[in-house]
Amino acid sequence: MRFILIILVFISCQKDLDSTDQEATDTSGLNDTENSSGTTSSKYSTPCVDGFAGKYPCNGYDLLAHLDLSKFDSYQGNDSWGWTDPSTQKEYVLMGLDNGTGFVDISDPANPILLGKLSTATESSIWRDIKVYKNYAYVVSEATDHGIQVFDLTRLRGVEAPQSFTADQILRTVPTAHNIVINPESGFAYLVGTSRNNVFNGGVYFLDLNNTESYRFVGGYGRGGYSHDAQVVNYYGPDMDYTGKEIFLGSNESKLVIVDVTDKQNPFTISEVSYPNSAYTHQGWFDQDQRFFILGDELDESSIGGKTRTLVFDLKDLDNPLLYHSYFGTTNAIDHNGYVKGDLFYLANYTAGIRVIDISDLENKNMSEIGFFDSFPNQNSTTFDGAWNVYPFFESGVIAISDINGGLFLIKKSE
Known part of the structure; x- marks a missing residue:
């Protein structure tokens, strides 16, 4: 069983190589237009009508535009994030790719402009992750000796033709990482999914981002084991014992680990909690009141079966976390990354695209799907295809979907 689990984890977060590439032959609805930068975008602006x-x-979400992987000169998509230029309020998508990171101006979301690409620091990898702090993007990968690429996003201002970008810096203290997590309130980054053979046993490294002239690694934590993903917040939830503390919530393969990381030299475990039928604890996000933590297990659908399962933990007492509710979706697809904005939970659901779930009444264990957009229409089975990530945080209401097979989709709630 342990051997089987290792194999499943290895193939997770990647494309099923035997599956159909939806973009290879199907161009229904495609209207290619040349934008001001001279690049070609796939312009749809197609409303959702009668379920399509x-x-x-x-259901309830219109397709604004689509850039397929050929536009990025890439074979696979992965993670994504966003940046809003504080000077111009222009919105940009940072698109993770097997061979780099693409930068897309979506200020006109029906006509996105590919501004260029930052190539991978070493070799291609299906795993790449991007986060933003202030005006800098930080890119990690599981590519050998990749390090952390630092990119000044203000360089995107005024770009008129697609560029081949280079990183401003590469930080090599941590050679590989599955993910990077940033707490925007503290200015610290947390590198997770690192080598199991390092000093933190695959746990988390702490990186101070507050001085871009002199980045500093200031500690780490490994007592909870390998951290696949995490959220880190300044805590103002219901547990008064930890008000104002910086709290790390790690998705650590078989459990949720809660750590006080306020003192970077002396982080300490607050609690750990597991749950029935765990297969691979993958990623989670707090609700807006920091009481409920919504968690996904990436391998339970494929190894155990059943509809997409989302776990809700009650963290009103951080020292005593409790599994509060299990929500089951409408398909058998595997859940991947999920984020909360207001009373909505946006879930990248692999072959089922993205699902939008109302969580306004979590206290009464009520969750209901109110919309979706399926970027992988081929099927909704348990393969690692389709929507890897969803980014719902743009003020404009535009939602970015990074799809393993299909590239970048821009959608918006139907009016």
Whole structure:
């Protein structure tokens, strides 16, 4: 059983190589236009009508535009994040790719402009992750000796033709990482999914981002084991014992680990909690009141079966976390990354695209799917295809979907 689990973890977060590439032959609804930068974008602006936006199943969300992987000169998509220029309020998508990171101006979301690409620091990898702090992007990968690429996003201002970008810096203290997590309130980054053979046993490294002239690694934590993903917050939730503390919530393969990381030299475990039928504890996000933590297990659907399962933990007492509720979705697809904005939970659900779930009444264990957009219309089975990530945080209401097979989709709630 342990051997089987290791194999499943190895293939997770990647494309099923035997599956159909939806972009290879199907161009229904495609309207290629040349934008001001001279690049070609796939312009749809297709409303969701009678359950479809063109060929894509949907409910309540319109397709604004689509850039397929050929536009990025890449074979696979992965993670994504966003940046809003504080000077111009222009919105940009940072698109993770097997061979680099693409930068897309979505200030006109029906006509996105590919501004260029930052190539991978070493070799291609299906695993790449990007986060933003102030005006800098930080890119990690599981590519050998990749390090952390630092990119000044203000360089995107005024770009008129697609560029081949280089990093401003590469930080090499941590050679590989599955993910990077940033707490924007403290200015610290947390590198997770690192080598199991390092000093923190695959746990988390702490990186101070507050001085871009002199980045400093200031500690780490490994007592909870390998951290695949995490959220880190300044805590103002219901547990008064930890008000104002910086709290790390780690998705650590078989459990949720809660750590006080306020003192970077002396982090300490607050608590750990596991749950029934765990297969691979993957990623989670606090609700807006920091009481409920919404967690996904990436391998339970494929190894155990059943509909997409989302776990809700009650963290009103951080010392005593409790599994509060299990929500089951409408398909058998595997859940991946999920984020909370207001009373909505946005879930990248691999072959089922993205699902939008109302969590306004979590206290009474009520969760209901109110919309979706399926960027992978082929099927909704348990393969590692389709929506890797969803970014719902743009003020404009535009939502970015990074799809393993299909590239970048821009959608918006139907009016």
